[in-house]
Amino acid sequence: MAAFALAFLGINSLNRLTVQVPVRGGTYVEGVVGQPTYINPVIAASEADRDLVALLYASLYDLAEKIESEENGQAWKVRLKENAAWHDGQLVTSDDVIFTIEKIQDPESRSPLAAGWRGISAERVSEREIRFNLAAPYAFFEDNLRRLYPVPKHLFADIPLANWRLSLYNLEPVGSGPYRFTSSDTRRDGYITEYRLAANDAYANGRPYIDTFAFKFYSDEERLLQAFNLAQIDGVGGIEPSLLSRFRLRYQLLSLTAPRYYAVFWNGSVNPVLKDKNVRRALAQAVNKEELASAIFGGNAVVSYGPIPPTFDTFNAALAKDTSFSKEQAESLLENSGWKRDENGLRSKGSGASKAVIEFNLVVPQVPFLKETAEYLKTAWDAIGVKANVILLSPQDVASEVVRTRNYEALLYGNILSGNPDLFSFWHSSQRFSPGLNLALYENKTADKLIETIRQTGDQGLRVKDLETLQSLIVQDQPALFLYSPNYLYVATRALRGFELVSLVTPPDRFRGVERWYVKTARTFQ
DSSP states (O other), rough: OOOHHHHHHHHHHHHEEEEEEEEEEOOOEEEEESOOOOOOOOOOSSSSHHHHHHSSSSHHHHHHHHHHHEEGGGGEEEEEOOOOOOTOOOHHHHHHHHHHHHHHHHHGGGGTGGGGGEEEEEEEETTTEEEEEEEEOOOTHHHHTOOOOOOHHHHHTTGGGGGGGGGGTTTOOOSSSSSSEEEEEEEESSSSSEEEEEEEETTTTTTOOOOOEEEEEEEEHHHHHHHHHHOSSEEESSSSSSGGGGGOOOOOEEEBBSEEEEEEEOOTTOGGGGOOHHHHHHHHHHHOOOHHHHHHHHTSSEOOOOSOOOOSSSGGGGGGOOOOOHHHHHHHHHHHTTTTTTTTEEEEEOOGGOOOEEEEEEESSHHHHHHHHHHHHHHHHTTOOOOOEEEOHHHHHIIIIIIIOOOEEEEEEEEEESOOOOHHHHHHHGGGGGTSSTTTOEEEEHHHHEEEEHHOOOOOHHHHHHHHHHHHHHHHHHOOOOOOEEEEEEEEEEBBBBOSSBBBBSSGGTTGGGGOOEEEEEEEEE
């Protein structure tokens, strides 16, 4: 007993005199549904591609030693870090950056990034300096730099762009990121089951603590969940709240705010009833958004009040004071606007051939939380005499057929901002039709002018003021019913430490700062 007491005292003293610190070593395994195809920043197409790009390549922002805005934001100069190098040892230069932008802009590449680089030219100042010239000042250009992952010119320059998708470098990439490719496993049928990466000793932001980072790929969520419960993987991203109860092993839940919101977008050009602002206002008043967000996401979402998520520091806080939910007020508004209940209990106006009924089709991507949302909305609207016919379609069909053609009366959908409050793509009248993302087909000349001014002004104070005005204007016009902004949920084993993010823009952003993650520790004297 005395020996045990002495040992306990010794351990207790050691714990008081020392601190736990991260050390190099260990392996971390990420589970992903899908397959990598083009692990190439210029043409990356799938979520699996983009996840791997985030680890194997470094963004220009991370490669930069200095970033300067010139000419009131119409020109930007970037100086690369002296030690920035590719995994094969060659230095990253301005030529690599310019080469990458030219390939993104080339229509033959069909790059998903092309729209963000339209009208921008890059010129070589020196081996480590690049100057970007914009057609007009753009206050948020730094975000372009965060999203640009240069590719090595010395490996791709002699490959015709038409053959890029055939290159072996798409599956065995040579990047400049925190990890480098080492090996992969592929079944006889061509299905890639695993990718293995090793820490890059020469990474510009410092060598990662974790030695080996692996990806295991699964065909569906069921197999992914099973793998986590069997301790075959350590991390899973983008988890639906409804699936959390199915994780059997102890885990840590990392709930990250994301610059996205979901809304019902009204299309009055297809259904004239929805042109009535009082109808749109009543539809909004009938929905208890706080109850809806809580029921579906628990504490992992916030109510959305307008076109900028409440998690943004430029959100107009005055909008959050709107507590307009009231079934009684919604019914009263419709009643006073001439929308009476007919023999079927539905709100209608007029008679005979000119009779108009408040009934519409609500197109919804077949995603569990959106399906739940649609059911909630349908019930809320039924209660005030409005009929919503829920049309469930695959997310792919909604994107390629419905959104592209604007063929919907009402659409339950999400907007993802680029981490900044640039609303041009979503609310400027020039973006009402594909490939624009103005899903409400919103037209307001004052709003257009504000959006254009916000993009160009370098004065933060003026920008915030204009953004407050713009948000209020859009909300007053009721082009959409803003619902909620859900968090991005990342499940990881309890062994993972060093995960410092509180927000992200896109799912691959969860690996931002991955060089500081660790799974091994040691004790050292204070």
